[in-house]
Amino acid sequence: MTTPVCTSASTVAVFPTFSSYVRARGPVLLRTARSLSTNPNDAEDLLQTALTKTFVAWDRIEDHRALDGYVRRALINTRTSQWRKRKVDEFAVDEMPEPDPLPAPDPAELQGLRDAMWRAVMRLPARQRAMVVLRYYEDLSEAQTAEVMEVSIGTVKSAVSRALAKLREDPELAMISA
Numbered sequence: 001m002t003t004p005v006c007t008s009a010s011t012v013a014v015f016p017t018f019s020s021y022v023r024a025r026g027p028v029l030l031r032t033a034r035s036l037s038t039n040p041n042d043a044e045d046l047l048q049t050a051l052t053k054t055f056v057a058w059d060r061i062e063d064h065r066a067l068d069g070y071v072r073r074a075l076i077n078t079r080t081s082q083w084r085k086r087k088v089d090e091f092a093v094d095e096m097p098e099p100d101p102l103p104a105p106d107p108a109e110l111q112g113l114r115d116a117m118w119r120a121v122m123r124l125p126a127r128q129r130a131m132v133v134l135r136y137y138e139d140l141s142e143a144q145t146a147e148v149m150e151v152s153i154g155t156v157k158s159a160v161s162r163a164l165a166k167l168r169e170d171p172e173l174a175m176i177s178a
Contacts, residue, residue: 018058021067022051029071036079046082050074113176120170128163135160 026047033047034040053074054067061070121129127149134145135156142160146153167173 018055025068025071029068029075032072033075036075046075046079049078053078116172116176117167120167120173123170124163124166128159128166131156131159132163132167 029051030043030047033043033050037043037046050071051074054061054071057070061067121132124132131145131149134140134148135142140148142153142156145160146156149156
């Protein structure tokens with residue numbers, strides 16, 4: 001089937017396929033897209049989107065003499081949708097809103113904190129120490145810890161809770177965190 005398209009008031013061109021239509025009318029449609037967008041690259045994207053919509057509807061368009069009008073309407077509708085969806089991500093301000101980056105922690109201080117924490121854990125009673133190591137250093141669940149220690153889950157919960165309370169009150173850790 002051929003597709004007649006009105007190219008001027010007096011002549012009619014016939015386009016048998018969508019691709020022949022785009023080859024013949026592409027430059028004219030691109031000029032229309034450029035009039036809708038300030039950026040030439042955005043205009044090309046806009047035309048591509050409108051042509052994609054036209055291709056999808058190609059078989060449903062009854063009057064192929066009005067294809068230019070259909071594509072122009074798709075250009076305008078697409079541009080309007082883009083305009084409505086746009087987000088304003090940048091605002092002009094006198095000062096930069098980003099906070100100053102935090103300095104990277106000193107590796108020596110981190111190692112000192114790890115050593116102090118390990119010394120505090122070593123001061124816990126053996127059973128509490130074992131449960132804290134299994135729960136937090138080995139990253140086992142309460143059920144897994146209970147299974148390894150051969151105790152109930154409630155015992156693990158209470159022993160770990162008491163151990164953490166002792167660690168919070170440890171004087172060496174209190175000096176470091178202050």
